[in-house]
Amino acid sequence: MRNPFHTDILEPDQPFCNRVDELRDLTSHGRNGMNVVLFAPRRYGKTSLVKRVQHRLRAENICVIYAQFMRLVSVEDLVHRLAKALISGLHEYESIFEKGKRWLSHFPSIQTTFTIDPATGMPSLDVQMTKRQVDPMVALETIMEEVGRFLEKEDFQVCIALDEFQDIVDIKEPRVEALLREHIQRHKASYIFLGSRRRVLLDIFNNRGRPFYQSAIMMELDTLPKNECVEFIVDQFAQAGKECSAEAAVEIARKVEQYPYYLQALAYRAFELCDKECTTADVARAYETLLENERYGYQGIIQGISTGQLKLLRAIAVEGEAPLTSNSFLQSHNLTLGGVQSARKFLSEQDLIEKKESGHWGIVDPVFRAWLQQAF
Incomplete structure (x- = not known):
């Protein structure tokens, strides 16, 4: 007999636990052209939920585009991912073999190559940016302008999901955020911004000094009932x-x-x-x-953090929840206030620890916490 449980991204036809209200609300926001920030810890089913939302929207003849921003390494990487997501989404909405020339004429900065896989008979898509786009920021602005012009000319609705959106900060190019915001606010489309590094993502949308400040509906996924x-x-x-x-x-x-x-x-x-x-x-x-x-x-995870960060992580795991700046906590685990403050900033930005309702800090992932308690 086949095991009914799945640990990868769930397809729309696979069993899905709860999220009825979230599915309804996100579908409605997408239908109404609203922008939404969907945030939750890693492995909370955000991508599966949005895939299901976009499946419903596609059934309503709404074009859906999905781009994965996890571990972006450069502006060029961002541009390429946007371009491929755009062409892939349009291809699924309406066969590019039938209407490709009309669509591709709107995106002169994108070079698209289709080949047929001899094993499956299915088309394979390859996307590149034209060589004339030397400056990656110019390439990014160009493709966002092309998206905007395209959306203005077409009469169908579009929902664009940008997964792990907060990873744009890892590019270390301060102009990216402002450029994206400048164009997205004018696009005739609904955007869903997903993220699991919650502190970083929320700062993008809740910090008054940043371009995306209060530009979308905030939606948090809670634990399942x-x-x-x-x-x-x-x-x-x-x-x-x-x-x-x-x-x-x-x-x-x-x-x-x-x-x-x-x-x-x-x-x-x-x-x-x-x-x-x-x-x-x-x-x-x-x-x-x-x-x-x-x-x-x-x-x-622990191999990728410093000794001080690991010491704090272990201490929090041992305590379950901890008041990090109390003298008893610092003395019990041989920690310094300065070291704790530095480690806490990094660990919370990586969404490894979070502040609980009690005001104390705890490990976000319950199984990781149990493993830390066993391992150390």
């Missing part, structure tokens, strides 16, 4: 031919604190380990395999 998680797990087990008691489903949700990615990941492993019925013992074994599997990614 516990009851919805339990119902989802029990139903998915049943539809796949196995049983999962409510007690076991509650344990799955509890262990991962209703964190969307881990909910699917732990349920997947529990489904694989159990015979015909999933028990709490199966969940406990599945959780250990989850920790073992995730450790490679966690090791990569």
